[in-house]
Amino acid sequence: MSVAYAILLYIAAVVFFGGLFLRVLKYWRTPAPLKIPTMPAPTTQAGVVMRMGREVVLFESLFKSNKWIWIFGWIFHASLLVAFFRHLRYIITPDNILWPIVDLQLLQAAGKYAGLTMLIGLLGLLARRIFVERVRYISNPSDYLMLLLILVIAGSGLSMTFVSHTDIVALKMFVLGLVRFDIQPLPDSLLLQTHLAMVAILMIIFPISKLLHAPGIFFSPTRNQVDNAREKRHIVPWAAKLDATRGQRTEIKK
């Protein structure tokens, strides 16, 4: 069992990091030939960083759009972030530079309840998907399954915190063993095994699904471009090549 889980998690890590790297590389290399920021847009690069920051941290556009989606979505993502930091204690040791943050009482306490708020956010999003006609119309099976997957992850994690504790010392040995390529026994807990298996699946589907919205936002030309089209000529290689023939494409002989 321990070996099977070790293999699964190794595969998940390779697919997650490898897949994400390839996808980001693709976004990076694909040119954006025209200036298409959604206006009004910042007129400086610093302004763009601020705009992107508000978008990523506060979900500014979503706030303008729909308060319900915003509140559920934001709660979910904020909880996810807190829970992620809390989980770092299973992976890093006190000699790591992140340890002082992970060791914070506040973070560990907040992390405990982040699971609960995450559940609230997820259930709110699921309820919208089921009960709002317009959202139901645009939902595919994968959209529901993804919410269910994360619900199971959150539910199993919460159960280990509040219902049936697992042996976290043994768990940490297992995880650190993975890092050192020295497989240690995984605690025999159905909740933990469910939790880990679902996380592995989530990591595997990440680079091949809509979860790509996470890197995608940073590459969105409507959000990451500076409004300076008049001041600075924006030209990508394939478009520059067309400049040579542009004077011949202005008329058709009658």
Place this chain on the structure above:
Amino acid sequence: MANFETPEYREYPIIPELQEGAMSESAPFIAKPNHQEDLGFPGELVDNWEKVAIDKMGDLLSRYRGFQVYLDSCVKCGACTDKCHYFLGTSDPKNMPVGRQDLLRSVYRRYFTFAGKYFPKLVGARDMNKEVLDEWYSYFHQCSQCRRCSVYCPYGIDTAEISMAAREILDAVGVGQKYCNEIIGKVFKIGNNLGLPERALKDTLLDLEEEIEEDTGLPVKLPLDKKGADILLVTPSADFFAEPHIDGLIGYAKVFHEMGVNWTLSSHASEAGNFGMFIGSYETMQGVAMRIRQAAIDLGVKRIVHGECGHAWRIAYSFWNTLIGPWDFLDQNYPIPQHICEYTWDAMQQNKFRFNKEENDHRVVTFHDSCNVARATRMGDKAGGQFEIPRNVIKEVCNNYVEMDPATTKEGTYCCGGGGGLLTDDLMEIRVKGALPRMEALHEVVEEKGVTTMAAICAICKSQFTKVLPYYKMPMDMIVSVHQLVSDAIILKGSIQEKELDGTDEEIAEEAASK
């Protein structure tokens, strides 16, 4: 009128319940083989069109980052679902921005993603077939590329980009839209969207000069192809003949006259509009725009000023430098290009004009932000200048100005319903229905604030409103150019209006003597 019902005003702007297939019959006329071939597209549906379509999609994915990122990133959150005027006016779920994108995204997933290749049902992926192609043709011609959805999407997904790509694929397989492609052909052959030849243009301008002289007593000129002029004015060809556009053109002419500048129009570039954007083709858009660069060089001008036109101002402001730049031969002390509203507002701030605002006192004016100006361009040197400057110009010449519901103006403005290549009679139903949200906001200020006049700075908006206002039981002449308001209030030096206001020279002398 037509065989469809104009939507009723809603008491509150509630989001409609879905009516699947409500607009599935709507489709514009298909381009004839000669319209297609003129632009280098196949004349009719090619034999192996499925492959051609998928190959074209792959080509676009490799050339447009936005297209690639937007197809991947949508999480189906639903934020955009109630933001499109065509959805609000038709209740058809395929007119929700995400619904429209998914028509194409489903095919993208089938051919370009792991999940769609092996688990198509799970992720809603589908094969490219004739049914899909017809659906694309119908619904990607129910999008005016106004970008309202992109304001509200948490990732900035811009349906305009998807819809441009879809139309580019449609052209590549031989199924183009007649309206857009025929018009682009006219620009390439004659020089403007209307197919107005140089002679006719010259005659029109002479008529206008006569009209202005009759009205003001002054020889205000509208020069054509004047070599060595300082300013080239590029404006939509609708300004030369359509109502109410033409009164805006008179306004520009009066502004230039009063400034005493040496300006000209060009017969080679007698069109600011550029439908190459609507069909998504960079090459076509560049070819059309290039005529303006050629005209500027041939005439030896130092500056380019741009008339009132929404999508054209987007291309001029955001794309010209890329498509037909660099502009190293123009005077770098002025914005290149400069919008006529920027020009007029600049001069207003230097007190170059005298106005009699009472000339506009019979009007209560509101301003419709044109989608492309609002969400795809700027004026002035501060973000949001595209909202402030036209309003400043109006307020300088009108005493009675009011705003519509703020949820329907500025960056949240609703499209007029006729943009993006939809301004054609074969799409009348979607045009009327898509105008609903703007008509509701306008109707509200008509009832509550006595608005009589809506000003706009887009040729398509002006034509569209002229046509759809009567469907909503409002007079068609409510819609005016911003520069018509300027034209009505400006008191040119030495004009009949000046004399009426101040009295004739003798009267002034008499009055002075009697004191």
